[in-house]
Amino acid sequence: MAMSVSQLLIGCGESSSAASHILLLRYLNRALDSIKHDITQIFANIFCSKTKFDSNVRTCGDEDPPPPSFEHLMATMDERYQLRARDWYSKQKDYDDKRDPYAVFNVLDTMLKDSLERLKTMRQSISLPDVGFQECTLEVNYAKHVHLIRDLCLLRKVGAALWLRRKMIHKCVVPDVFTHNYLVNGLCKTGDLERADWLIREMVEMGPSPNRATFNTFIKGYCLSDNVDKALYVFSVMVNSDIRPNRVTCNILVHALCKKGLLEEAWKLLGEILEEEKDKESPDLITSTILMDGHFKNGEMVQALSLWDEMVQKNIQIDVVAYNVLIHGFCLSRQMKLAYRYFCEMLKRGLLPDVFTYNTLINGLCKDGKFEEASYIHGVMARIGVTPDPISYKIIIQGLCIYGNVGRAHNFLVCMLQKSIVPEPHIWNVIIDCYGRLGDPDSAFSIRDQMLAFGVLPNVFTFNALVHAQVKGGNIAYAYSLKKEMLLSGLYPDVVTYNMLIGAACNLGHMRLALQLHDEMLRQGYEPDMITYTELIRGHCLRGNMEVAEELFAKIQKTGLPIDHVPFQLLIKKYCKIGKFDMAYDLYQKWITRDQRDYHLHWA
DNA sequence: CGATCATCTA
Known part of the structure; x- marks a missing residue:
């Protein structure tokens, strides 16, 4: 007899219990509630936007009542959603009448997208154990457990994955080294290096023995949590355990050292590793790219460019990332002509610039205050098929605000909203701050209200920008009241x-x-x-x-x-x-x- | 295993 879904979820091969069924049912019910909630809200907003839209187009929008289905939905909604929908409706009014309908659709698009994403995740998390349901018979197939562990690790649900591993070991089945590496990776990605350390120790004691990938993952984990010393220590343990480091090990460590600005140390380490390897006498493309980037960021143009020349001379197939690093280097040193030159060169070589390339160029131009050109590139990239991402917008909006051109920055914000990209708090903050700086607190607050209307929560920077706007405008009492408002929003000054x-x-x-x-x-x-x-x-x-x-x-x-x-x-x-x-x-x-x-x- | 951004106060 096949096992049930809940057994797989909860009992994992052991006899099923009523409790586990109840848990699964609760889980499904909650998922359904969540979906219902989203759909109700979407319809509530469609209803509001519809009347609003009609009243813009015709003289009297009151003539046609909403279809019965809308009415029904409105009636079934609870008070909270009505309130939220109403809030939103009135806030839009004093914002920008012309663009209002578009904004409404953008919100709906965003909500729909969000809901679909959530539906997808929910479906996946339900069907994940479901796969096991088909093939698991009384002869438990542990390969399925192994897949489940790997999937759980990728979903960052390491706790559950570790629990499943424990279950298997209790049954005297030890997952293979690949599965263990997934676990180590999951722990490192969630920043739980202590448990990663513990797991590796257990691997050493009970098997499977950690391999090169295990150590590389662990080293990378320490680098990600900014603990290069520990990473180097693990590296030494690795070497002492007779596990030969490879290119990847080397690049992880070189990258971490470069990130800290320790270029000399990076070169020294590279030399030592290359000495050990002997079969390869020079850095590869990725190592060179890392080092070149490090030198550029340290302001060491000569060293960076000599790495580039070396790559060219050795006829290494240079890729888009390496070009991006070079172009970024020229942008950093305000040499836009050279940046363009290599941009053209990569095109000639048949390498297609990606969103990094364009954003790098836009950033260079914005730093020089060349917003016409930056906007032009921004337009071009979309036409060439490289869609501007939130970072593209952030660069331009921030650049414009630094130069005090808040009107244009605001236009780009509107542009984002029209494209259903809801900006992160940072972007709203920059614009709010700029309005305040220019002595226009009213606009600053109106942007804050819009931010709220789009469901983006203000943070400390938002409040500080508003406080600044009030202080600058001489409204000290309002500035103080903002401190209270902040506490009410759960934020501390x-x-x-x-x-x-x-x-x-x-x-x-x-x-x-x-x-x-x-x-x-x-x-x-x-x-x-x-x-x-x-x-x-x-x-x-x-x-x-x-x-x-x-x-x-x-x-x-x-x-x-x-x-x-x-x-x-x-x-x-x-x-x-x-x-x-x-x-x-x-x-x-x-x-x-x-x-x-x-x-x-x-x-x- | 490598690349773009990275807020505020006198």
Whole structure:
């Protein structure tokens, strides 16, 4: 007799129980509820957008009532969804009437896509054990367990996979080394290196013995969690265990060292490994690409380009990634002409530029403020069949905001929404921040409302941008109320939030409030930074509390925080203003000699 | 095993 799905899910070959059936039923019910929820919401939105759309086109939209099916759905919806749909409807109104219908469809597209994705995942997770259902007979076929373990690892459900492995071992069937490698990989990808370590130790003790792939995966895991020392240690264990490292091992480590900017170490390690191997005397394409990228990012053009020349001379088949690294290198050093030259060269060689290539070029152009050209490339890539991704948009939007061209940045945001790409918080934040910076808090808040309408949750940066907008506009009371709103959204103010509020209080001479905020900040466990102290000094200077200002200044010298020019300038200016030129001169001398000392230390 | 971006406060 074949086993049931629930047995596979829960009992794994052991006798079925009523409890496991109930669990499976609950799981299926929850999945169905979730789908029902999505569909209800989609219809609710179709209903709203329809009336809205009609009223734009005709003079009176009230004439045709919604079809009965919509009415029925509206009636069956619970209050929460009605509220949400209504909120959304009214918020769209004051945004952009012309584009409204499109925005509505975009939301629907996004929701539909999202729902379909979720349906897909749910279906897969149900049919995954289902596969086993067909072939599992009383003679348990452990190959199916092995597949299940691998699939679970790829889905990042390592806990379940490990549990299944334990089950197999209890039945005296030990999964093979490949399956174990899947487990190690899953643990590394989820950042659980302790358990990966434990698993490998168990492999050494009980088998199957770890192989090269096991060690490569583990080393990569440590590199990903930014622990190169541990990665190198594992590498030494590997060598001592008589497992020969290969190219992949080498590239993983070289890459990790380059990422830390340790190019010399990378070369040294590479030399040692190549020495060991003996059969290959020079780095391959990937190693060269990694090193070239590292040199470019360190600003070492000569070394980077000599690697390129070497590749060309050795007639290595250079690929798109290597070209991308080279083009990026030229963009980094503001040599757009050369970047274009190699872009053309790769086309001539029959290599098709990908989204990385285009984004790299767009980024280079944006950094130079060449937005016409950047927009042009952005348009071209789509026509050539390389669809701009969220990063393409992020680059342009951010570039435009840095140059204060928020109107155009906003247009690109609208463009994204029209294409059903819902931007991550970062993009919204950049635009909100730019509006605030330009002294337009109303627009900043309207973007925030739109962000909410699209279901994107604001983060600390969003709130800080809004606080900044209010502080800049002189609306201190609103700025303070934002701190409360933040807490209500489950977010905590950070040092930047406090600094802005303290700064605002100081500028108004409200030193008591400023100190109160300073204390609150300490209670929340935040260390004041140079900006906090500078703001407080500014406030005390403003109020003429020079002794307190001086005390604070002495205090920051003791903290060991690097002091920049701002506190010096503040105090010197104030001393001049009140006629204490000797004090001003004294401080000036201190400042100058300190900088000279630092200058010498820096070049020593 | 390699490549694009990477926010805010004086």
